[in-house]
Amino acid sequence: MYSQNKINAFVKTNPILHEIMNAKPISWLNPEIQSMQNAPKFPINIGDMRAAEQLWARYAPFFIKAFPQTEESHGVLESPLREIANMKSLLETNNGEIEGRLFLKCDNELPIAGSIKARGGFFEIMSYAEKLALQSGLLKQDDDYSRLTSPKFQKFFSTYKIGVASTGNLGLSIGIISAKLGFQVTVYMSADAKAWKKDLLREKGVTVIEFDGDFSEAILIGREQTKTDPNAYFVDDEDSEDLFLGYTVGALRIAQQLKAQNIKVDADHPLFVYSPCGVGGSPGGTAFGLKQIDGDHVHCFFIEPTHCPAVLTGLVTGEMSHISVQDIGLDNITDADGLAVGRPSHFATKISQHLVSGVFTIEDEQLFQLLAQLKDSENIFLEPSATAGLIGPQRVQK
Numbered sequence: 001m002y003s004q005n006k007i008n009a010f011v012k013t014n015p016i017l018h019e020i021m022n023a024k025p026i027s028w029l030n031p032e033i034q035s036m037q038n039a040p041k042f043p044i045n046i047g048d049m050r051a052a053e054q055l056w057a058r059y060a061p062f063f064i065k066a067f068p069q070t071e072e073s074h075g076v077l078e079s080p081l082r083e084i085a086n087m088k089s090l091l092e093t094n095n096g097e098i099e100g101r102l103f104l105k106c107d108n109e110l111p112i113a114g115s116i117k118a119r120g121g122f123f124e125i126m127s128y129a130e131k132l133a134l135q136s137g138l139l140k141q142d143d144d145y146s147r148l149t150s151p152k153f154q155k156f157f158s159t160y161k162i163g164v165a166s167t168g169n170l171g172l173s174i175g176i177i178s179a180k181l182g183f184q185v186t187v188y189m190s191a192d193a194k195a196w197k198k199d200l201l202r203e204k205g206v207t208v209i210e211f212d213g214d215f216s217e218a219i220l221i222g223r224e225q226t227k228t229d230p231n232a233y234f235v236d237d238e239d240s241e242d243l244f245l246g247y248t249v250g251a252l253r254i255a256q257q258l259k260a261q262n263i264k265v266d267a268d269h270p271l272f273v274y275s276p277c278g279v280g281g282s283p284g285g286t287a288f289g290l291k292q293i294d295g296d297h298v299h300c301f302f303i304e305p306t307h308c309p310a311v312l313t314g315l316v317t318g319e320m321s322h323i324s325v326q327d328i329g330l331d332n333i334t335d336a337d338g339l340a341v342g343r344p345s346h347f348a349t350k351i352s353q354h355l356v357s358g359v360f361t362i363e364d365e366q367l368f369q370l371l372a373q374l375k376d377s378e379n380i381f382l383e384p385s386a387t388a389g390l391i392g393p394q395r396v397q398k
């Protein structure tokens with residue numbers, strides 16, 4: 001908890017905090033941004049990203065067998081990078097010209113789980129399952145991983161438990177893949193979670209525990225209950241290196257997709273990336289990955305709801321994951337369930353503090369407006385969380 005005096009002191013050094021506390025939509029540029037050359041040594045590097053990509057490759061035969069909808073893509077889970085020129089025109093008629101071309105990374109179309117959480121969430125469980133299977137001697141790294149679908153492995157994994165807290169999408173990703181591998185999996189869902197996400201998980205044999213409270217409450221209890229069990233593993237969205245690493249693989253894929261569309265990224269062609277942000281893991285992993293590849297020619301911005309600016313509050317005050325939006329008097333209530341978190345990820349924020357160019361906040365009303373505009377102009381339908389990035393280009397030019 002922070003005393004009123006302490007909060008007042010934060011506001012005095014950072015007057016923008018006053019507007020953040022009043023849930024005003026703001027644009028903040030990061031004074032601590034570093035060029036990649038001067039950036040401190042990070043806990044992971046491009047080699048780790050490549051290794052993460054290799055883990056995905058080893059699992060491709062598993063995906064083909066376990067999720068036949070991935071057969072056509074040879075067990076690779078990827079989403080298209082689409083130019084949205086009509087949406088760009090529509091935004092321009094309302095708010096002025098946008099320089100360059102506008103693309104949407106359609107992770108809402110990722111197979112099986114339908115959100116960016118499929119990258120981090122699947123990766124963490126795949127990594128854990130592989131470790132268990134290798135240690136037990138049941139699996140070797142050059143085996144065909146489709147054997148992970150066999151009754152022998154189902155039985156083996158069923159002796160282990162997985163726990164995760166979620167506002168919806170992370171639970172969906174972790175629940176689906178864990179249940180498929182045979183784990184006993186429990187998802188601790190905050191009040192934000194949509195009913196259909198909980199129903200779908202129960203259908204797949206996942207135990208769903210519901211909370212009246214927000215994400216902080218769900219994660220606290222989930223963590224406690226899971227950690228008392230020696231055969232249980234907790235996916236900790238507030239501090240996970242594996243989730244982060246899984247997200248970085250998305251950056252490798254974006255780089256390939258840009259190349260395939262003959263789009264250069266260099267000093268004359270900077271790449272601006274605007275990501276919806278909850279705990280900061282998915283936007284942080286994407287930003288870190290892209291900056292490993294294209295360095296200072298990539299500029300990354302995070303967008304958070306005005307009622308849950310978790311990463312922004314951590315960065316502006318310098319308190320990082322110690323402070324929550326509740327500590328500054330916000331209610332952490334939004335219809336963007338994917339972003340409804342009050343405290344940033346410890347692991348991700350330590351990295352993003354040096355790499356993120358800025359953070360913008362957005363009101364729910366505008367999320368819904370963007371959702372409708374994207375549907376009308378491009379016939380693409382997103383959940384509210386996923387539309388937040390669309391305010392980026394016009395905010396950055398102001």
Ligand SMILES: *Cc1c(COP(=O)(O)O)cnc(C)c1O
Nearest residue numbers: 169276277278279280281282338
């Ligand atoms: C979770 C989520 C985000 C934010 O990811 P964090 O790792 O929590 O920052 C963004 N968009 C969607 C659709 C999400 O589900």
